[in-house]
Amino acid sequence: xxxSMANENPFQDALRFDRQVPECAIVIFGANGDLTKRxxxxxxxxxxxxxxxxxxxxxxxxxxxxxxxxxxxxxxLEAVKEFSEDTDFDESVWKTxxxxxxxxxxxxxxxxxxxxxxxxxxxxxxxxxTGGNVLFYLSxxxxxxxxxxxxxxxxxxxxxxxxxxxxxxxxxxHDLSSARELSNQLHQVFSEAxxxxxxxYLGKETVQNILAFRFGxxxxxxxxxxxxxxxxQITGAESIGVEDxxxxxxxxxxxxxxxxxxxxxxxATIAMEPSASFQATSVRDERSKLLRSIRPMTPDEVRxxxxxxxxxxxxxxxxxxxxxxxxxxxKPDSQTDTYAAVAFFVDNWRWAGxxxxxxxGKRLPKRVTEIAIQFNSAPLHLFNQxxxxxxxxxxxVRIQPEEGISLKxxxxxxxxxxxxRPVSMDFxxxxxxxxxxxxxxxxxxxxxxxxxxxxxxxQDMVEASWSVVEPIQNTWRETxxxxxxxxxxxxxxxxxxxxLARRGHEWRKP
Amino acid sequence: MGTTVAxxxxxxxxxxxxxxxxxxxxxxxxxxxxxxxxxxxxxxAETGDDLAALGETIAALMPEHPARALMIYLRGAGPRxxxxxxxxxxxxxxxxxxQICCEQVEITASDAALADxxxxxxxxxxxxxxxxxxxxxxxxxRMPEFRQISTMATKxxxxxxxxxxxxxxxxxxxxxxxxxxxxxxxxxxxxxxWREMLSHVFENRDYLAKLSGISEVRVEFAGELGVAAWLxxxxxxxxxxxxxxxxxxxxxxxxxxxxxxxxxxxEVRVAMERQGDRLVIAVNRLSNCTNLPQPSDYLLMREExxxxxxxxxxxxxxxxxxxxxxxxxx
Numbered sequence: 001x002x003x004s005m006a007n008e009n010p011f012q013d014a015l016r017f018d019r020q021v022p023e024c025a026i027v028i029f030g031a032n033g034d035l036t037k038r039x040x041x042x043x044x045x046x047x048x049x050x051x052x053x054x055x056x057x058x059x060x061x062x063x064x065x066x067x068x069x070x071x072x073x074x075x076x077l078e079a080v081k082e083f084s085e086d087t088d089f090d091e092s093v094w095k096t097x098x099x100x101x102x103x104x105x106x107x108x109x110x111x112x113x114x115x116x117x118x119x120x121x122x123x124x125x126x127x128x129x130t131g132g133n134v135l136f137y138l139s140x141x142x143x144x145x146x147x148x149x150x151x152x153x154x155x156x157x158x159x160x161x162x163x164x165x166x167x168x169x170x171x172x173x174h175d176l177s178s179a180r181e182l183s184n185q186l187h188q189v190f191s192e193a194x195x196x197x198x199x200x201y202l203g204k205e206t207v208q209n210i211l212a213f214r215f216g217x218x219x220x221x222x223x224x225x226x227x228x229x230x231x232x233q234i235t236g237a238e239s240i241g242v243e244d245x246x247x248x249x250x251x252x253x254x255x256x257x258x259x260x261x262x263x264x265x266x267x268a269t270i271a272m273e274p275s276a277s278f279q280a281t282s283v284r285d286e287r288s289k290l291l292r293s294i295r296p297m298t299p300d301e302v303r304x305x306x307x308x309x310x311x312x313x314x315x316x317x318x319x320x321x322x323x324x325x326x327x328x329x330x331k332p333d334s335q336t337d338t339y340a341a342v343a344f345f346v347d348n349w350r351w352a353g354x355x356x357x358x359x360x361g362k363r364l365p366k367r368v369t370e371i372a373i374q375f376n377s378a379p380l381h382l383f384n385q386x387x388x389x390x391x392x393x394x395x396x397v398r399i400q401p402e403e404g405i406s407l408k409x410x411x412x413x414x415x416x417x418x419x420x421r422p423v424s425m426d427f428x429x430x431x432x433x434x435x436x437x438x439x440x441x442x443x444x445x446x447x448x449x450x451x452x453x454x455x456x457x458x459q460d461m462v463e464a465s466w467s468v469v470e471p472i473q474n475t476w477r478e479t480x481x482x483x484x485x486x487x488x489x490x491x492x493x494x495x496x497x498x499x500l501a502r503r504g505h506e507w508r509k510p
Numbered sequence: 511m512g513t514t515v516a517x518x519x520x521x522x523x524x525x526x527x528x529x530x531x532x533x534x535x536x537x538x539x540x541x542x543x544x545x546x547x548x549x550x551x552x553x554x555a556e557t558g559d560d561l562a563a564l565g566e567t568i569a570a571l572m573p574e575h576p577a578r579a580l581m582i583y584l585r586g587a588g589p590r591x592x593x594x595x596x597x598x599x600x601x602x603x604x605x606x607x608x609q610i611c612c613e614q615v616e617i618t619a620s621d622a623a624l625a626d627x628x629x630x631x632x633x634x635x636x637x638x639x640x641x642x643x644x645x646x647x648x649x650x651x652r653m654p655e656f657r658q659i660s661t662m663a664t665k666x667x668x669x670x671x672x673x674x675x676x677x678x679x680x681x682x683x684x685x686x687x688x689x690x691x692x693x694x695x696x697x698x699x700x701x702x703x704w705r706e707m708l709s710h711v712f713e714n715r716d717y718l719a720k721l722s723g724i725s726e727v728r729v730e731f732a733g734e735l736g737v738a739a740w741l742x743x744x745x746x747x748x749x750x751x752x753x754x755x756x757x758x759x760x761x762x763x764x765x766x767x768x769x770x771x772x773x774x775x776x777e778v779r780v781a782m783e784r785q786g787d788r789l790v791i792a793v794n795r796l797s798n799c800t801n802l803p804q805p806s807d808y809l810l811m812r813e814e815x816x817x818x819x820x821x822x823x824x825x826x827x828x829x830x831x832x833x834x835x836x837x838x839x840x
Contacts, residue, residue: 009713010753015823055710093800
């Protein structure tokens with residue numbers, strides 16, 4: 001009994017308690033940046049507010065700006081107050097949380113920075129009982145990932161008394177070879193199991209709920225295949241333009257910025273085979289397998305199945321909106337795609353022949369991310385249906401802004417005649433469970449601390465995504481497009497509509 | 511209002527309300543009314559209870575736990591009579607989109623009519639879904655009719671806080687549990703966040719390694735928190751015993767803090783105390799403060815409605831607490 005005592009917490013109560021979080025220190029590189037202020041620190045504060053963090057949890061911020069611990073705490077306090085959504089600010093909670101905030105200034109190219117971080121972590125481990133567990137969070141420019149990993153490795157920080165994990169934000173390379181190169185460099189210090197590639201889409205409640213919906217219910221999975229599904233539409237639309245990200249966006253474009261990572265991960269979640277268990281490895285194996293089953297396109301197929309777009313100026317609601325080429329930092333003859341629509345095909349028995357239409361774009365009519373699964377129509381029209389209502393069943397999974405699931409079906413209109421009308425059965429995540437959904441960063445940070453990588457992207461998944469996106473990129477690079485080809489505030493270029501029309505399909509207007 | 515209640519009539523009235531809502535919805539351009547239902551919730555309350563506050567609690571619970579709510583109001587002595595009223599609550603989660611509604615049936619019963627209640631309630635429960643009975647009446651708990659009502663329950667929720675006779679109350683609950691009734695006590699629910707924080711401390715390997723040195727567990731309580739204090743003490747003692755640690759347990763009534771707990775030994779001291787809307791936990795020299803709102807009926811029921819299976823940890827703690835409190839009482 002005494003032996004087991006040293007390993008197991010006797011106070012656990014899985015029925016009522018949330019997942020227990022081990023003690024650790026989090027080192028944030030780029031601690032003075034926007035992501036830390038807007039997302040990471042508010043998420044950590046909320047977790048502290050909700051009693052989700054261990055008593056001694058500590059955060060070491062690092063960036064080039066010289067700051068004392070207290071100055072860093074003051075900056076983070078401002079960030080938490082400004083950017084915490086639907087969370088009350090509680091002075092007492094902040095006070096104890098802030099006692100665990102520390103700061104180490106330095107240049108990532110300077111070996112001294114890593115020595116100072118190591119010293120700080122040593123002190124924290126002794127005073128705050130963090131058990132030597134450290135989560136390194138790279139909230140920096142992607143080009144700094146490899147130098148930081150090298151610096152950590154050289155200072156011996158890749159290993160220690162407890163676990164060591166590395167969290168990196170997208171993009172994971174800008175093509176297949178750069179993604180591989182980046183992984184090779186990270187793997188010199190951290191094993192693949194300790195590298196957590198964050199994709200905040202996978203942290204969203206509804207994306208996780210797709211797994212519950214598909215594999216927790218017996219009635220949907222039998223329909224989830226080429227016999228019953230006609231096609232799938234995945235939309236990630238944004239109403240804003242490039243804002244102040246022109247530098248990055250000029251290099252990336254919509255295809256690499258959204259489809260290569262977020263939307264292909266969503267597609268993999270929708271289309272993957274059931275995993276043997278809900279263990280991270282099993283789920284990620286299935287996602288990876290699905291991504292590897294997506295058919296890479298030849299240049300001819302790219303021209304048939306992929307449409308780039310770029311928004312032009314327009315007047316929306318009386319307000320003049322700039323075209324992409326007029327945005328600050330954008331070349332006047334830019335060929336960057338601000339819109340991309342692709343018809344993917346999955347070469348496996350379940351999905352052979354079913355198009356997965358994936359589209360994303362800037363300056364579309366509204367901000368919405370959703371998946372629409374259109375089922376085949378009834379084989380015979382028994383009823384005198386009005387053409388407008390002669391629609392197939394649709395299952396819509398909304399990821400943002402209002403997370404929820406809707407099922408559209410036809411029903412007889414009450415009365416003596418046999419008139420059908422569509423009805424929609426809606427499940428709204430917020431109103432159905434009332435409870436506040438944790439932000440994607442809260443979920444993902446907790447997962448990383450706990451060591452649950454289910455919602456993180458693995459290297460083979462990154463490579464599989466690049467393998468299907470790269471041929472499209474290459475073909476587009478060799479083509480000169482007549483941009484702009486859609487007006488801001490519209491649903492994208494006409495060519496995207498034609499791409500679907502060729503198969504008798506039509507884009508939904510969410 | 512009559513002196514009897516016909517379940518068939520109540521069911522017809524519910525259907526009529528759905529039709530009326532459907533027509534209103536159709537007139538407003540919506541595509542019909544949709545119902546979400548995850549359980550039947552039977553609430554037993556005295557007419558002297560704060561029924562307005564209770565109504566608000568039920569309304570707040572419905573979005574998370576959509577249910578057919580059967581509200582039974584006990585009006586005490588008087589001739590044998592039952593009366594009912596049928597209402598619905600609706601909300602529109604998608605702006606102008608379809609509504610999701612919850613049904614509510616209110617039945618007023620005199621004590622003399624309590625024996626009629628089980629057969630009235632039986633046809634009104636929603637088929638295939640759990641039946642949760644929330645008994646807010648201390649008086650009813652001790653009446654034989656309550657046992658009859660509870661036989662249809664998947665789970666019975668009660669609140670031991672404020673009930674007279676601490677050891678007897680726990681003994682009654684322990685007996686009911688042994689007889690197979692799935693029982694939940696809100697005194698236990700109030701402890702969840704406390705227990706979770708304590709558990710959190712021992713997720714830390716440094717502190718876990720010092721667990722064997724804990725020699726004393728002290729729980730202090732004031733006011734109506736006697737059952738909660740004994741349950742907490744029994745839970746900690748059981749957990750320590752499971753880990754092979756023998757610690758002395760002291761549960762004491764104090765004038766000061768409403769609830770306070772301390773585990774101590776030569777190398778580790780953990781103290782927990784509520785301070786307003788916060789829980790302050792001190793582990794040796796480190797202290798941590800987290801949000802802990804006062805547990806309203808809404809928060810407590812929200813947790814209990816989410817658990818529709820036996821709570822083995824509670825049941826074990828209850829049996830131990832009843833035994834310990836009884837021996838202390840003697």
